[in-house]
Every structure is written in structure tokens, then in C-alpha cells.
Amino acid sequence: MDIQGITLNPALKELVAKVKPDDPNIAGIRVGQFTPDIVRLVVDLKHPIRPQVFSLAPVAAYQHRLVLDLYPVAEIDPLEALIADRAVESKAAQAAKAAAQDPLELLIAQHSQRPATNSPAMAASSPKAQDATKTGATRADSTGASNQKDSNSPAAGTTTDRLIIIALDPGHGGEDPGAIGPGGTKEKDVVLKLAHLLRARINAASVNGNAMRAFLTRDADFFVPLGTRVQKARRVQADLFISIHADAFFTPDPQGASVFALSQGGATSSAARWMAAKENKADMIGGLNVKAKDATVQRALLDMSTTAQINDSLKLGGNLLGEIKRVGKLHKPRVEQASFAVLKAPDIPSVLVEAAFISNPTEETKLNSEDYQNQLADALMRGIEAYFAKNPPLSRNRTTS
Ligand SMILES: [Zn+2]
Structure with missing residues (x-):
């Protein structure tokens, strides 16, 4: 150039x-x-x-x-990457288990596991099991031979699973620092840290025997347009979308966490509207070529059947608030609603979590403390699990686009 x-x-x-x-x-x-x-x-x-x-x-x-x-020119399929990553990990786990075992014990274990592979996971509930098989098949198609090999392996406790994918969306990034605390803490940094901590917890968890996997819309300090964040989550067919932010105000007093879902009409409060406008400004700061916004996302944003999405998002938000209040303060006791661009995936329950007020000196300190970061990640994880306990992920219809 x-x-x-x-x-x-x-x-x-x-x-x-x-x-x-x-x-x-x-x-x-x-x-x-x-x-x-x-x-x-x-x-x-x-x-x-x-x-x-x-x-x-x-x-x-x-x-x-x-x-x-x-x-x-040739983009990597993020869903394939997730599945491949998971396959490598479970193979490594199996190998480690095998290495740790006495060869005779291993033989016995393999023998005794074989008849059990079909029963416990599949019998949990028949409509779910059906759905699991169906989705599993769809995904197996995209990974081809490697997945097939995996399902033939003898030590299979969870090979029929489909991954439960949670899209984590650390707000801002790159030239958009987000809010900056009085001590200089940048929102983009603390939310990325929180996302990494939550990812570790998600990747170690499972729902009804189905492994969970976190997918980050940004994994480092770079700018991602709001529409692209939604598009990325849809490409991996995420079961949930959780955008992580830290709140800010002009005065140091406001404190506590808030959780937002999308609103179909007006915002719950003028504060919610102001908040949405503030977060939606990210595209301008980060440098989005507005003229070249992706057409599919544009269509998705227009062609929305969002009522079910919003209902699920409100439930998820309620579960998250219920757990956050056990480790920290709440700014608003109920899930608020506003028109956040990032919550507009029509088919993924989506919430935006304002973890705390970075503009409040006490909360800025807490956001920087490893102890509190871990507590918060634990709380969010418990909230996700509480949501799935009542809203099993497998009953959802998925679009494969
Ligand atoms: Zn933000």
C-alpha cells in the first residue's frame, strides 16, 4: 500500500x-x-x-x-473448530485415564462400559434424546470422518452428545475501551478477564450429560462490530448469548449489577434507553464500515420473531440476577429491557450483564480483584445452570444456516 x-x-x-x-x-x-x-x-x-x-x-x-x-478468503468454520477442539480434549482425557490405569483394570473398565453407553444418556428423556441424535447427526456431517471415528471408540461416555454452546461476548475491545474507571481500569479489559474465567467454568461443565463449550465473540483485545458478535454466535448455533459489560455513570455513587434483555418496543426506563444508546455507540468508536454491514445480519435484525427469545432471555436474566446478588450488589433487582444491538439474535436467548459500576471507586477495586472476579464467574455459571435446569437446551429448535 x-x-x-x-x-x-x-x-x-x-x-x-x-x-x-x-x-x-x-x-x-x-x-x-x-x-x-x-x-x-x-x-x-x-x-x-x-x-x-x-x-x-x-x-x-x-x-x-x-x-x-x-x-x-477461506474462513474457518468456528463450529467445526469447537467440535474438533472438544474431540481432541476428550481423547486426551481418555488417554490420560487409560495411562493412569492398570492394564487389567482398563480392560475390565472398557468391557463394563460398553453396554452402558446406550442407556443412561439416551434414556434420560425421550424427546430430548431424539433431538440430541438429530442435532448430533447434523453436526457430525460437518466434521466428517473424525467424528465418526470418535463414536466408535470404546470408552465413550458422552460420544452421542451434542455440545451445549454458550456464546460469551466481552464488550468493547481494541480502539473502543468502553467505560474507564476513576483508577484507570478499562471496561474492555475486566470484561475479557471475566469472560475467560467464565469460559473455564463452562468448558468444565455439562448439562444432562452433554458437554458445554464457551465460544468467545472476541478472545483478545480487538474490535468486533456489534452485528458481527451476533453473527458469530449464530454461526456456532449458540444456545445462549451472554454479553459482559461494566456500567458507568457521570457520578461515582451508582453501584451494583444489572441484567438486560431485548425490548421489542420501548425501553423499561429512560436509564435503560440511555444505556442501550451508550453501548450501541461501540460501532462508531471501533470503526465499523457502516455501508458494508453484513446483509444476513441486517436481515436477521429486521426479520425477528423475538417474543420467545425475549421470554427465555428474561428467565435467563432472572437466574443470573438471583446468583449475582449472592456475591455482590444489584443496581436493579429485575431484568431490564432495552434495544441493545447485540441482543438481537432472533433465535438465541440473549442477555447483557453489567457486572458492576466501574465508575464507582469501590466497585472498580472489586472488578480488579481476582477474588471478586472468580466469585462473579461462579455466580454467572450457577445462573446458567439454574436456567438450564428449568429450560433444557435440547428442546429448542435450531436453525442450521
Ligand atoms: Zn459496555
Whole structure:
């Protein structure tokens, strides 16, 4: 790329060091003053990409920006990745179990497990079991041979399962820091930490013998447009969507957690409306090419049959509030509703959790404390489990798009 009318500056030079070795797309960046008037920027790629270039007018703390979005030509299917990841893990667990066992014991164990594989999980409840088989089959199709092999393995306690997928959506990221506490804590950092802690708990849990898997809409400090967060969750056919944020106000007093569901009409309160407007602004700050918003997401947002989604979201929100109040304060005792862009997946119960007020000095300290982060992650996990206890995930119809 030749950029005319600029000279090489420290910001451009720093780009080179910003590329990490494990970057999925970029192998390296080189910059140089090509002519006195032109800076040449070379991006070395790991595989073919489809670039999109656009400029953005100044917003928030940012001046005019030139944005380069690099989309891989052949995208990895995130659902396949989750299933593959899970298969590797259960194989490793089986191997570890086998290694720890005496060979004779292992033989006995394998022998005694074989007849049991069909009964306990499948017999739990027949409509669910049916659904599990159906969904399992759909997903097996997409992974092909590796899944097939897995179901033939002898030590199978959970091979007929389908994954229960929880999409976790840490708010903000990249050039959008979210709210900033009086001590300098950035919302984007604490919510990512919370998501990682909750992910560990989810990945170790199961519902009715079906393993759970967390899928993060962003796994590091980068910007993800709001519509893309919804789209990512839909692509992995998430059972739940939980967006994690930290609240802020102009004065230091407000405190406590809130949970939001989508509203079909107006917001529950003017505060809820204000909150939605604030969170929805992320796209402007992060640098979204509004003209090029994905058409499928646009359609999904318009073509909504959201009543069932909202009802389930209110239940999930209620369960989460019930557990959060055991570890911290609540800002509002009931689930509020407003038009958050990120809650608009028509087929996934979706809530937005404002974990605490980052603008309140006491709560900012708590949000930074590892102890409280763990308590909060535990509470959210208990809330998810309480929700599934009453609303089994397998009874839901899924769209496979
Ligand atoms: Zn936020």
C-alpha cells in the first residue's frame, strides 16, 4: 500500500511490532518512506485475504482514520473448530485415564462400559434424546470422518452428545475501551478477564450429560462490530448469548449489577434507553464500515420473531440476577429491557450483564480483584445452570444456516 502525503512516524513504525507470531492472518508488516511524499506499507499474509479499505470521520478520541479490514478468503468454520477442539480434549482425557490405569483394570473398565453407553444418556428423556441424535447427526456431517471415528471408540461416555454452546461476548475491545474507571481500569479489559474465567467454568461443565463449550465473540483485545458478535454466535448455533459489560455513570455513587434483555418496543426506563444508546455507540468508536454491514445480519435484525427469545432471555436474566446478588450488589433487582444491538439474535436467548459500576471507586477495586472476579464467574455459571435446569437446551429448535 502506498499512502501519499505522509511521512514515516512512530505510530506507523510501531505497527511492525504489533503483529504477534500467532496472528491468524498476518505474518508481518513492513513500513518505509518510499519517496519523500509516500509511505509504503507491506503486509505479509499467511493465506489469501479479501481486503476492505475505508476511511472514518473523527469520533470519540480518534481523528480521521484509514481502516483496512483483512478477511480470510477461506474462513474457518468456528463450529467445526469447537467440535474438533472438544474431540481432541476428550481423547486426551481418555488417554490420560487409560495411562493412569492398570492394564487389567482398563480392560475390565472398557468391557463394563460398553453396554452402558446406550442407556443412561439416551434414556434420560425421550424427546430430548431424539433431538440430541438429530442435532448430533447434523453436526457430525460437518466434521466428517473424525467424528465418526470418535463414536466408535470404546470408552465413550458422552460420544452421542451434542455440545451445549454458550456464546460469551466481552464488550468493547481494541480502539473502543468502553467505560474507564476513576483508577484507570478499562471496561474492555475486566470484561475479557471475566469472560475467560467464565469460559473455564463452562468448558468444565455439562448439562444432562452433554458437554458445554464457551465460544468467545472476541478472545483478545480487538474490535468486533456489534452485528458481527451476533453473527458469530449464530454461526456456532449458540444456545445462549451472554454479553459482559461494566456500567458507568457521570457520578461515582451508582453501584451494583444489572441484567438486560431485548425490548421489542420501548425501553423499561429512560436509564435503560440511555444505556442501550451508550453501548450501541461501540460501532462508531471501533470503526465499523457502516455501508458494508453484513446483509444476513441486517436481515436477521429486521426479520425477528423475538417474543420467545425475549421470554427465555428474561428467565435467563432472572437466574443470573438471583446468583449475582449472592456475591455482590444489584443496581436493579429485575431484568431490564432495552434495544441493545447485540441482543438481537432472533433465535438465541440473549442477555447483557453489567457486572458492576466501574465508575464507582469501590466497585472498580472489586472488578480488579481476582477474588471478586472468580466469585462473579461462579455466580454467572450457577445462573446458567439454574436456567438450564428449568429450560433444557435440547428442546429448542435450531436453525442450521
Ligand atoms: Zn459496555
